[in-house]
Amino acid sequence: LLGKYGLEGSSQYDFLIRxxxxxxxIYDSLSRDLVERGRDSFILGTGDRARLVIFARDSLGRxxxxxxxxxxxxxxxxxxxxxxxxxxxxxxxxxxxxxxxKKARPPxxxxxxxxxxxxxxxxxxxxxxxSLAYASAKNSYGFPLYDRNMALLQRPAAQALxxxxxxxxxxxxxxxxxxxxxxxxxxxxLHLSANPQMKRFVAxxxxxxxxxxxxxxxxxxxxxxxxxxxxxxxxxxxxxERAQSLYPGGTSLQRWHRLVLRQTMERxxxxxxxxxxxxxxxxxxxxxxxxxxxxxxxxxxxx
Numbered sequence: 307l308l309g310k311y312g313l314e315g316s317s318q319y320d321f322l323i324r325x326x327x328x329x330x331x332i333y334d335s336l337s338r339d340l341v342e343r344g345r346d347s348f349i350l351g352t353g354d355r356a357r358l359v360i361f362a363r364d365s366l367g368r369x370x371x372x373x374x375x376x377x378x379x380x381x382x383x384x385x386x387x388x389x390x391x392x393x394x395x396x397x398x399x400x401x402x403x404x405x406x407x408k409k410a411r412p413p414x415x416x417x418x419x420x421x422x423x424x425x426x427x428x429x430x431x432x433x434x435x436x437s438l439a440y441a442s443a444k445n446s447y448g449f450p451l452y453d454r455n456m457a458l459l460q461r462p463a464a465q466a467l468x469x470x471x472x473x474x475x476x477x478x479x480x481x482x483x484x485x486x487x488x489x490x491x492x493x494x495x496l497h498l499s500a501n502p503q504m505k506r507f508v509a510x511x512x513x514x515x516x517x518x519x520x521x522x523x524x525x526x527x528x529x530x531x532x533x534x535x536x537x538x539x540x541x542x543x544x545x546x547e548r549a550q551s552l553y554p555g556g557t558s559l560q561r562w563h564r565l566v567l568r569q570t571m572e573r574x575x576x577x578x579x580x581x582x583x584x585x586x587x588x589x590x591x592x593x594x595x596x597x598x599x600x601x602x603x604x605x606x607x608x609x
Contacts, residue, residue, distance in 0.1 A: 309383065333555065347360045407495035423460055424487055453600045522586065527566065550583065
């Protein structure tokens, strides 16, 4: 039943059905408990303001609508909830865009920059896990964008990430990286190939990104006991409000996993991005330049 509901054709009265401490709730900036009355029927409120809430399900058992008193609201599925996530790229030949991106040159920057010192993050903690989609052909593009399966960061950021991972181990988790240093030409390609919906999730190559400077990571938690990624209530590749770091829906466990990740990273010198729960950049004194070298240009220190 958990998800977004609202009036068909309008977002004015959208609300979330979520779980909190084993209680079902309606959430629309305020959370209100639903008291179970029978299968898929609940009471909202008390006394004269009490209203009956009844859910309808589809053949798979998923909530598809709910009635609150005399009003009926439909389930508004997020991209990927009941079908594959939308394709992030334009319907064009990507090999020509890849060639164009590799020939392009990064923007010229003004000011003073620290000397780059990119290192393999697993040099400081080999327990940090890697799941780099851009280093494999198993991604949305059909070919690898990185020439080595390695995560690089500027040395202070790599050291801070290792400290964060050490802290998480005490809680039964380790970090898993899906991206770190990203050559500028890859950012250029991602921007060239992105469809309009994806564009807002891709850095503009005219300004470069913190990934291009070696000071940003995309991470998630892995439960050490199970070896599985911690559930945060978001599907890979899904571009929706569920990608926001403070998304209030889902389950209390999903929200707790996001909180643990965010607070741990912030405690160790990183700052999150509101629209992407997985993205963090290292906040240090040094200002590093945009870099455009492939990963194979750097020594590999991984075990």
